[in-house]
Amino acid sequence: MRMEFVLEIARVVLYVVGILAFVGFNASYLVLLERKGSARFQLRHGPTEVGPFGLIQPVADAVKLLCKQILIPKNVDVILFFMAPILVLLPAILCMVTIPFGATIAARNFNLGLLMVFAFAAFNVFGILIGGWASHNKYANLAAARVVAQNIAYEIPTLLIVVAVVMVTGTFNLQEIVAQQAGGFWRWNILRLDLNPLQPVAFLMYFICLLAETNRAPFDMVEAESELVAGAYTEYSGMTFGVFFMAEYTNIVLGCCVATVLFLGGWQCPFGLVPGPHWFLLKMYALCFTVIWVRWSFPRVQFYNLLNLSWKILIPVSLANIILTALMLKVF
């Protein structure tokens, strides 16, 4: 009994450290990947000075952000101002708890894991809203108003798509969802055309929603630097901005993790051989790279077109997707 208790404590500590390390590593090295990737898209070299191929650059960035003064402008609501970045980062880290990186590698295997992920992911919008509101800056206020409209608009199709997937899998447990997709890439949910012929479309829509939910270009209405200076982050400096920045990348990683689990078979091998966490990471980073790729290829959409896309296209199609899934389940 005592031994089990100690082991349990050790396990918790290990996973907390592991998840924090994973999040920190990803946040810093995805920034490097983004800088290197965007440089390649743009005929540049990107960071090259710090370390070989600029590999130590994230450390330099972190040191710089940590050393910078944190400016507190006049008239800001100080408590909310500092709460906002934490509120954005913390739920994203919490969601990581339930992500199954491998058959046995998951901090906690919840039965309602998927529900938990989306419950916490919805917190993201509060953080940015509070930050934009507390900043006492007109650009930040405009961005705060935008983020609410945008996230509500995209939360709905995301959940509708996920509901359709859950109808197919019949479980909220992420481990089980992955386990069901074993045996080869034709068993992955994205290609389960026998269950729902719209599955690839659903994946595409999920990916669009992912971009919008994480406020990434071409849907970066919250930051929109050529319109709102830096949007909700205008008044943030030093590490307060750094935390927002980390949260953005953590959310991308999280979104890509969930997409991998739901559609791409998680840690399953595409050919049914040697499943393991390496497959998970490979798929997840391929999605992350696509997110970066999209950002450097498209200009920003107008806000009303963003909402039109959600309310007029994504929501009706995802509703149709649910009905089709239900029919397929009942009929076949």
Place this chain on the structure above:
Amino acid sequence: MSLSAIKQKLAEIAVRSADAASPVPLAVDTAHAVRGTDLDVTVPPERVTDAARVLDEAAFMLESITGVDFIAEGQMEVVYDYTFTASGERVAIRARVPRAKPELPTVCGIHPGANWHERETHDFFGIVFTGHPDLIPLLLPEDADFHPLRKDYGA
């Protein structure tokens, strides 16, 4: 409207030359290659709006307003440069105002684009365009009380 028709209309507005026995209107055909304009008309300051109206009806575009300070003559000149976008003909309208009281009516009501040109001319010369809706400094600081392009401004 042809240039000669415009000239005829502007000649009615133009000031008459004072020297000769039979005064002629100061509406001069100028060689474009030499002066850059096709027609050069001097009008009395109070009638610039009439001239502007003639050119607006002929679909001319007001391109710029230039002030010149002729301090030796105690006068300031305002030159309105017009161009016709379809064929590139140019008309210059000139008006001379006394330096002591440099005032002439605004043409903002006819050419909205004159708004900033007049404000700029007011900045630099202190020429007052009466009836201008918003004659505050455009390029100079908002509390500027000097007119740098006047010849008696030391710099």
Place this chain on the structure above:
Amino acid sequence: MSLDVQNLDRETFVVNLGPQHPATHGVLRIKLTMDGEYIVDAEPVLGYIHRMHEKMGENRSYAKFLPNMGRMDYVAALFNSHGYVAAVERLAGITVPERAEFIRVITCELNRVASHLLWLGAYLIDLGGFTPMLYAFDDREMILDLLEAVTGARLTFCYFRFGGVANDVDENFVSGTRVFVARMRSRMPMYEAFVSKNIIFRKRCEGIGVISAETCRRYGATGPVIRGSGVAYDVRKAEPYSAYPRFQFNVAVSDLCDNMGRYRVRVDEIVESLRIIEQAIDQLPGGPVMAEKVPRSLKPPKGDCYFNVESARGSFGVRVVSDATENAYRLKLRSPCLSNLHLFRECSRGMLLPDALAMLGSLDLVIPDIDR
């Protein structure tokens, strides 16, 4: 999407866009009265980089003022120089040798291409697309290298002199320009595929920022702004100057009147400029590049004259008043950007902020040119 600002009874608020703002490309300030994200009134506030070039033109000799002309519209500096030297030449009655006129045309058109490329990149950044800028700058770099070799500068050129140009061009320039023209032609399909056909770009341009031809005329807007509204007004055709009458080229016009119209005009203009450059290089005559007997201290006869050139942004005009001394009595610099910006207030009413900024970007403003 637009708002009826006439019958607005809701609370509005004021936002200062600038003087430091990413979308204003310099120190332009726009006082926005807004209802949410809708613009009720947009009042540009100018003068943050006002340097009184016109006064400087009066208190130094004609030649000493030449470098100032590169500091107005620094993105297309050669056009300013061209307008100024041509106005003084017209007043002083100096005839420029043929070779010099050809070189002026070639360098000016290269500068126009460079300016439009810079606009293309900057405009995409205004719209939130970062990548095309680097490609545009890659091409622009070749032009700057070419111009650097003959003018000695990369941005604030001071190359034209009264009666000609400072240096003759050499064989390297001629061959380098040929290489550039061929390369730029081959790059145009890439820009079309990369930018013009991008669905988001088109959504942000088509039907957004409509400016009628009549509005352009009433405000004196020229250049790609008026040509994007369907008026084929180009000073190079309307009042042919320099060596332009010798070359075959079309005036790029678009009757779309929106952001896309102005975009199309500029892209088509790059192609037309390449045509002009190619013809001028092929026909480049020999001979001197400076007129003989241009006095060291130039004293044009008493009088005034006007000269305007088609700059990359529109009709750039110079009115010189001389009193037969070494210094100009009055030097008026008519900047195209001032008039182009002026219509923004009227046209942006009721627009959404991002759309209004997309329109502002499509006007291609260079703030030092507005403020002078």
